[in-house]
Amino acid sequence: MKDQKPTSLNFMIVDDSGITTKKMAKMLEELGHNVVGVARTGREAIEQYMTVNPDMVTMDITMPDMDGIEATKHICREYKDAMIIMVTSHGQEQMVIDAIKAGALGYVIKPFKPETLKASIDRILDKFWR
Amino acid sequence: MSISIKHLMDIISKRAVSFLNDETRIIVDRQDIKLLEINRLELNYLTSLVTVGTSPHIFVIFSYEKKLIEKIFEVYTEELDIIPEERLEYMEETAGDVLNIIVGNAIAKCQNDGTAISLSPPIVISSAESIAKSRTVKFFINNLNTIHGNMSIFCVCPNELFEV
Numbered sequence: 001m002k003d004q005k006p007t008s009l010n011f012m013i014v015d016d017s018g019i020t021t022k023k024m025a026k027m028l029e030e031l032g033h034n035v036v037g038v039a040r041t042g043r044e045a046i047e048q049y050m051t052v053n054p055d056m057v058t059m060d061i062t063m064p065d066m067d068g069i070e071a072t073k074h075i076c077r078e079y080k081d082a083m084i085i086m087v088t089s090h091g092q093e094q095m096v097i098d099a100i101k102a103g104a105l106g107y108v109i110k111p112f113k114p115e116t117l118k119a120s121i122d123r124i125l126d127k128f129w130r
Numbered sequence: 131m132s133i134s135i136k137h138l139m140d141i142i143s144k145r146a147v148s149f150l151n152d153e154t155r156i157i158v159d160r161q162d163i164k165l166l167e168i169n170r171l172e173l174n175y176l177t178s179l180v181t182v183g184t185s186p187h188i189f190v191i192f193s194y195e196k197k198l199i200e201k202i203f204e205v206y207t208e209e210l211d212i213i214p215e216e217r218l219e220y221m222e223e224t225a226g227d228v229l230n231i232i233v234g235n236a237i238a239k240c241q242n243d244g245t246a247i248s249l250s251p252p253i254v255i256s257s258a259e260s261i262a263k264s265r266t267v268k269f270f271i272n273n274l275n276t277i278h279g280n281m282s283i284f285c286v287c288p289n290e291l292f293e294v
Binding site for chain 2: 064
């Protein structure tokens, strides 16, 4: 754990939509972060996590191959300090509960503004760098 | 899944109208919800489809006229650099994204018994004129009219879900 809260993080974006990935990357870069990896399925995310070693992950839920909840479970089981924000159109309360149980630390519902994403990132950082 | 197709159609339609207004500044002038028994759906220029729930599935289909999906795409991607060669691929992804967001947001308003209602990844169909079923089934159809063109929302499911 570092002493000072970081202002610039390395992100991995997990989403099966190229257009959403492009929009998310632009938003994160405008917030001062870097995008170091992109995965289009849950399985790809698990495979890439080790090599990319991101500070934080944005994870879609609805994806082919393996969904975001399952991928989050796998990553959090292997990497206890993984920081994952679910970014999804699913607004169901039960889906939020499932994501948190899987190990996600934040939840952002699409469509969203940059300030909503920033607030979610800050809330996670505050938990670790208070 | 304790959800009626009529209720689902209503909340998806309402969310579609607000999404178009809030996210793409497109106003829906007129809507026309109908329940039809047909065996063939006539499609527009670009169509996206998701399934809601596990069993029985409900199919939700958005079919966009060319002018309208082009306008949605233009606004949805206005801050992005998109090269001409990528345009069609990203327009198809936009059609899928819009459907995914609207249906994902809408099902948050559906009551369910302690389990989340699943949603499949969207499938996008281009260059198709119709979808046919071997026998007549019921479809809820809502046509949304805008000055940029029209889109149709279709909901189709097993007959028992029409009863609720």
